[in-house]
Amino acid sequence: MRTMINNGDGETAVSAKRFSLNFFLRWEWLLVALIIVVVIVNSQLSPYFLNTRNMMRATSDFMEMGLMMLPMAYIIITGNIDLSVASIMAMCASLLGYLHIQGVNIWVAAIAAILLGVLGGTLNGFLIARVKLPALVVTLGTYAFFRGIAYGLLGDQAATGYPSSFTFLGQGTLGAIRFPFSAVLFIFFAIIFGLVLHKTIFGRYLYAIGNSEEAARYAGVAVGRTKMSIFMLSGFMSALAGIVIAARFGSTRPDVGTGLELSVITATVLGGINILGGSGTMIGAILALILIGLMRFGMGLVNVQGQVQSIAIGLLLIFSILLPNLAQQLSRRSIQIRRSTVLSTATMLVLLGFFIWFFFWSRAAILSQ
């Protein structure tokens, strides 16, 4: 059982009691608790929060992010990063739009978009796994490169007029509760990605690479091939996100989803996936996505301004890295570390104060209107 809050002392003998405690100290439980808190607070603040139709409509706003988050979890677990996901998404959506304008059948165009996404991911993977360049630099480059191609394809025009059979992918709903079709797509892929990560050898390779690439290589893990495949996977899922967002908007512009990669990375890290690689779970990442979605939706309902919403998410993210760190420090006993514990605690308290102050402040701004 992997625990997010690691005991750094390397204690191997774990008593049954200790085990259960650790189980409940897992980051995922904190996320569940936070989700419950957010739901309770929001349902108190707004009568429109616990409304299935509203909730379903808001859900579809986060599905592209979710689709890209799944491979991002893999990539971050191996200790890499992919900053180009939103650019690949825009590039593929733009190709789709471009081909549609040229009169190509929309489904053929969608397949071409998927292929382009995989190609883009392959380029990332090749430069990172074969040429052995750092992922941060490579994807920073392709971040601009792919976005540039999107602009090259569409310029300042928008592609519109997709058939309704296609827009169903992004706008369609199922059943009386109007469950978004894109959410079905997300759940389907989330299950596959989760099972592969936690139940297959491939998944264990990802953790092994994240913990120590050198060690993994000596243990016989095909590090290069594994890295290559996760970046290709990322390209594929980004292309899929591009198709879904084009369908949801019923149109494509090359600037679609600018900055979305940071939201994707935020959700992944908030989900307890160590940014340095080696640990984290898929369920955590999914819970974090739900948490962010609920927070943003809830804050939108009480008319908290956009910038302030970002402050809340940002603070939550800082908490999410401070807290496990602090717990780890508390479990050690050296005086020196105690000092940094005090520092961490102080930081947390200051942030907490800031958080509370900000809640008052953001509400006050609305009330004064």
Add this chain to the structure above:
Amino acid sequence: MKKNLLSIFLLLALLLALVACGGNTNNESTSAPETNAPETTATEPEMEDATAGGGGNYVLVPKNLGNPYFDTANVGAQEAATELGVKVTYQGSSVADATEQIQLLNSLIAQNVDGLAISANDADALVPTGKEAIDAGIPIVTWDSAIAPGGRTVHINQAESQGIGAVQIQMASDLAGGEGQIAILSATSTAPNQNEWIGYMEEELKKPEYAGLELVATVYGDDEDEKSYNEAMGLMQTYPDLKVIISPTTVGIAASARAVQDAGKVGQVFVTGLGTPNQMREYVKSGSAPAFALWNPGDLGYLAIYTLNAIASGEIQGNPGDTFEAGKLGSYTIADDGTILLGPPTVFNADNIDDFDF
């Protein structure tokens, strides 16, 4: 054991703090007399419902927050709200991005507001969301930047191209004293708006009252400050008798005015065109650009709320041909293409520039 307990306490503290601040916000937002009782919030939904469902609860949505242009529109919208006795909330996303704006609109639709006045970040991407709002009985008035037909009830045009062309030639003629050489400093040679306006300016110059004006050159500053500045300097050197530079772009007009000052030709060469008051204030006062034009965003916000209220209250349906009164701006009619024209651009000069802040 002890350490783990500590961690648990930390988590609990965090959660309690969150709950507490949620509870406190409740109390504050309702100004309920009960103190320290987060449990007594059961009545709150009804209270918020009362303000929301009472009618006349509109939202003015700019492209993004923190932009003085949109803030000015909000001032006008609030003025209309006071006159009409309705509530207008000013809500926008942090960046001018369609994805964020759609999220915002979804949460506004969820709140069941009575109407939305939107400056759209993407004319096409917002159509499905706009349609959904209209289906939910929420009228959509777009201003400044339209949602494509199908995703809006009506759109308010800030100005028509012909009016923009005409007002600039009018100002140039006044500044030149009716005769002399004029030149145009535009954005890029392919900018669609500017090219359309220049086309109308050339039409306008054919009128007999402008026979004394001679358009000697049209140059392009590419909407870059330095290039525009150099082009303006070049114009003054090439045409020593030049009287007026017209720049139908906010970058070009400021750069030209600065060039006239730096060349020491204030009073000899005048700059006019399209600009914003904050950017042009010093040049209006120094005399290098005594007059320029732009639509007034305050009026735009004002008209948007009047239009929205006319539709939401059932006074009009929002169909072409419908006529309604918009307070100080007078009477408006919806044109055949489902748009409303705000009116001729406002001319800013030394007399009125200090009344504007955008």
